[in-house]
Amino acid sequence: MAQAHDRTSAMLAGSSRTGRRQGELHAGVGTPLLCTQSGTDPLSDVLRAVRLTGAVFHRVEASFPWGVEIPDSTLYRPIILPQAQHVISYHIILEGDGFVCMPGSEPVRFEAGDILLLAGGTRYALLSTPGQKPEYDEPATTAFFREWMKGTLPFVTREGGGGEGGTAYICGFLGCDRRPFNPVLCALPPLIRIKWARIKWAGHEGAGLLGQLIELTLAESGLPGPGGEAIRLRLCELIFVEVMRLCLQSLPAHEKGWLSGLRDPSVGTVLALLHAQPAKHWTLDTLAAEAGMSRAALAARFAHLVGHGPMHYLALWRMQLAANSLSDSSLKVAAIGRDVGYASEAAFSRAFKNATGFSPSAWRNR
Structure with missing residues (x-):
């Protein structure tokens, strides 16, 4: 059936x-x-x-x-x-x-x-x-x-x-x-x-x-x-x-998706690094070196399995962590931005609004 x-x-x-x-x-x-x-x-x-x-x-x-x-x-x-x-x-x-x-x-x-x-x-x-x-x-x-x-x-x-x-x-x-x-x-x-x-x-x-x-x-x-x-x-x-x-x-070997990315040795290594240190100043070069791949090969394989490039994935994951902090803590917006890797409150606020449609303060007040 x-x-x-x-x-x-x-x-x-x-x-x-x-x-x-x-x-x-x-x-x-x-x-x-x-x-x-x-x-x-x-x-x-x-x-x-x-x-x-x-x-x-x-x-x-x-x-x-x-x-x-x-x-x-x-x-x-x-x-x-x-x-x-x-x-x-x-x-x-x-x-x-x-x-x-x-x-x-x-x-x-x-x-x-x-x-x-x-x-x-x-x-x-x-x-x-x-x-x-x-x-x-x-x-x-x-x-x-x-x-x-x-x-x-x-x-x-x-x-x-x-x-x-x-x-x-x-x-x-x-x-x-x-x-x-x-x-x-x-x-x-x-x-x-x-x-x-x-x-x-x-x-x-x-x-x-x-x-x-x-x-x-x-x-x-x-x-x-x-x-x-x-x-x-x-x-x-x-x-x-x-x-x-x-x-x-x-999962079948040909399956795409985040779970398949976890199981892949190279992509799984990169995912683990991004989750371990989301605020670190990662670049595609440093991630590729950690994975033992070229920049182009990592970017292509990561996007093929996960659906986003490594740097885009990192940006999205940072927004999820920031949203949790906005909802669950009384930390100031600037401090939350620093915790997820943004040097200035303005840069973090722009990125958060682009990702969610809400400013950090509006998200906190929802």
């Missing part, structure tokens, strides 16, 4: 030599992560900077037929995460199967042992059968979020038509910054489907960290008590981070 988007198909296509079905990533399988000499971890750096935050985390047990529409995140983000700029959703399929349906794309079948990650924030539906009318339409789902945030709903919700056979899944929703610059979000396709099936509750041996995190989440959901919601939300965040690591490990 066709994937929801061409980029999704490219990212999820498994190697035919290993017999992996197209559209799947398998937990614990793939190319090892790049380890840099500096010890810098750009993925953790970015996830900190974009302020990844869990918002809603609950379990659904649905009997056939069942269906739910998730509206565009702009409709429910003000309800569950009013301070976030963007919402990412994912669903861990525990039992049964179904279809994820996105406008303009063919339905994508999922089954027990899958994780569905939807990073775009656009409308989609989870259905037992493609084309059916969902039990929970967009207004009903939005109303559900309102009730959930009041704390009146149980962790496990039951829905569906009461027929034989059913599907159980966990829903996770996360907030993050989208602007000025979120390279992880920009690199993700609308839909990712990851395979993680081998865990103990399914009668098999464990399957690495992702399976252990999901087991812990299931165990915590059965032990209601003080602090349980906070633990589940932190687990929600950890599961997302581990999904990102599996994506990084399992």
Whole structure:
């Protein structure tokens, strides 16, 4: 069955030599992560900077037929995460199967042992059968979020038509910054489907960290008590981070994007340097020397994989760091500019407004 988007198909296509079905990533399988000499971890750096935050985390047990529409995140983000700029959703399929349906794309079948990650924030539906009318339409789902945030709903919700056979899944929703610059979000396709099936509750041996995190989440959901919601939300965040690591490990060799740049030895080295010392007076010459490449070769390879040249990427990353400081600290604008590599407040203010459309003071006051 066709994937929801061409980029999704490219990212999820498994190697035919290993017999992996197209559209799947398998937990614990793939190319090892790049380890840099500096010890810098750009993925953790970015996830900190974009302020990844869990918002809603609950379990659904649905009997056939069942269906739910998730509206565009702009409709429910003000309800569950009013301070976030963007919402990412994912669903861990525990039992049964179904279809994820996105406008303009063919339905994508999922089954027990899958994780569905939807990073775009656009409308989609989870259905037992493609084309059916969902039990929970967009207004009903939005109303559900309102009730959930009041704390009146149980962790496990039951829905569906009461027929034989059913599907159980966990829903996770996360907030993050989208602007000025979120390279992880920009690199993700609308839909990712990851395979993680081998865990103990399914009668098999464990399957690495992702399976252990999901087991812990299931165990915590059965032990209601003080602090349980906070633990589940932190687990929600950890599961997302581990999904990102599996994506990084399992990317096809030809795939473009920031995650592919991390895995490339030369580009990954440069990314680690820029994240380790964003305020340093970097030049293309010094970065090329660190990467062991010519200026032209580094510029071309970096832009091919990441989508920006090294110096443009550095400028964007500096703006993300500056935006965080403007929002979270009382430092003066000139001090924030110096912290991200600008010698004068005027130069920093011009660069920030060019990147965001706001002056630093206007961004701070938003």
